[in-house]
Amino acid sequence: MTTKPLISKSKLPNVKTTIFTTVGDLARKHKAIDLSQGFPNFEADSKLLNLVSQAMNEGHNQYAPMAGFYGLREIISEKIESLHNHFYDPEGEITITVGATQAIFTAITTFINKDDEVIVVKPAYDCYEPAIALNGGKAVYVQLNTPDYTIDWVEFKEKITDRTKMVIINTPHNPTGTIFSKWDMQQLEDILKPTNIILLSDEVYEHIIFDGQIHESASRFPDLAQRSFVCASFGKTFHVTGWKMGYCVAPSVLMAEFRKVHQFAVFCVDHPVQRALSIYLKNSSHYLDLNNFYQEKRDFFLNGIRLSKFKYKPTQGTYFQLLDFSQITMEEDEIIGKRLITENKVASIPISSFNVNNRNDHMLRFCFAKNKETLEKAVEILSKLK
Incomplete structure (x- = not known):
């Protein structure tokens, strides 16, 4: 046999x-x-570590709500509104995730179907393309130009077709360390405005930017914000990459679909860490x-x-x-x-x-x-x- x-x-x-x-x-x-x-x-920071222990000792050791502890979602909303002048409703527009990688994977899985095209700016962090392939999509590349790793927006626009479903950007950018300027984000906004393309903005290094420059989040630009998933990482920000703790924000119409996948992928994430972060984030100097x-x-x-x-x-x-x-x-x-x-x-x-x-x-x-x-x-x- x-x-x-x-x-x-x-x-x-x-x-x-x-x-x-x-x-x-x-x-x-x-x-x-x-x-x-x-x-x-x-x-x-020992203060953060102690807050996690405190949350455990206070009994927060069972499942958190699927979308995340509301107190943490609330303080994230306040942080983004303060920094980028855009309000995200904690109830329906913010989800706590198992790091930014899970947020990115979930957003791609939620919307990418067979033969959909996704524009990926290269060099790119290596989690994007496998997620696209697993869902039957096709990665379409825009290579940054050396030596300064700038993007050619004319080339970018030429790569958009009627099959383009999503665009993935990363700023501040890993691995090059470059950032998208306000002008760059405005070019992106103008190009995407006449389309129904979803933007996936990987902003895990949002709080690590130098020489007095400003992080130009997709949340700052009205037309981008209304079509964007913005993914971020507490692990990168607070030196705790092993905790795998992040978050994702998006308009409610997009987030509702995202949560359909999220709930069956992980349901929820570490409860005591969420409680600790909700307190720790109240002191803005920490980030x-x-x-x-x-x-x-x-x-x-x-x-x-x-x-x-x-x-x-x-x-x-x-x-x-x-x-x-x-x-x-x-x-x-x-x-x-x-x-x-x-x-x-x-x-x-x-x-x-x-x-x-x-x-x-x-x-x-x-x-x-x-x-x-x-x-x-x-x-x-x-x-x-x-």
Whole structure:
């Protein structure tokens, strides 16, 4: 008797192990200083940790409401209205999610059907395209232009067809650290205005932006706001990426559909953490002071390598810095990235992994969300590369 294989056809046949896992495993094997993955190596605020313990001890250990604890949704609404002058109704327009990744996946799953097109701005974080493929959609790419990673809005507009269902943007942008300016967002608003295209705006680094610049959220622009899912991350903001806690805001007509999928994917998320965040967010300095906190780390890192052979433009946002290694070697970025780990004991992420056709920009991404001791060791090594 013959038996059929358990897996006859993969739904993601071209998806391999992520570059983050590959680099992380190699870094651990060679005991390298890990500036690759985007998480801090320092502790979160003890006040926040204590608030979580307090919530547990007070008995908030059962299911939270499906959309999230109302007190947390309420303070998120107040935060967004204060920062971006747009009101989201806590009742029907805000949902607490298992990190921003779940919010992004749920939004795509809710609206993307077979043969729908989704415009993805590249280089792009690697969770977008698999979600599109799983739902039968097609990713249509707009590649940012080097060396400043700016977007060509003429090309962007040309990529829109009658099959375009969604556009995904990310600002501040991972992996390049660039931000969309007010002008950029106005171009996007003008292009989408005559369409019924949904915008998915990944804004997980919303509170990490430098040199006095402003985060131009999709929430700030009336026509964008009425067609947008804006996804954000408490994990990135408060140095607790392992908590997988985020949120999503959208007009009620979109959010009602989103919640139909959300309730069967996760139903609800960690209750005591939601209670803690609802109190912690009442002090706005906990997120507004992040700009200065991370700018000090960025400037410390760049000052340490100022005499090196790397070229760079200071990152505008996120806690990532791109370094151009073209004065050291013209090799593929994956090759020099691997050698940096095995021979020099510093791990980074090659940008080609996120580009269309793995375009080699001679760039490596370094995460500076690390303590001073870690950054000192890294810059000492990087400064000696020739």
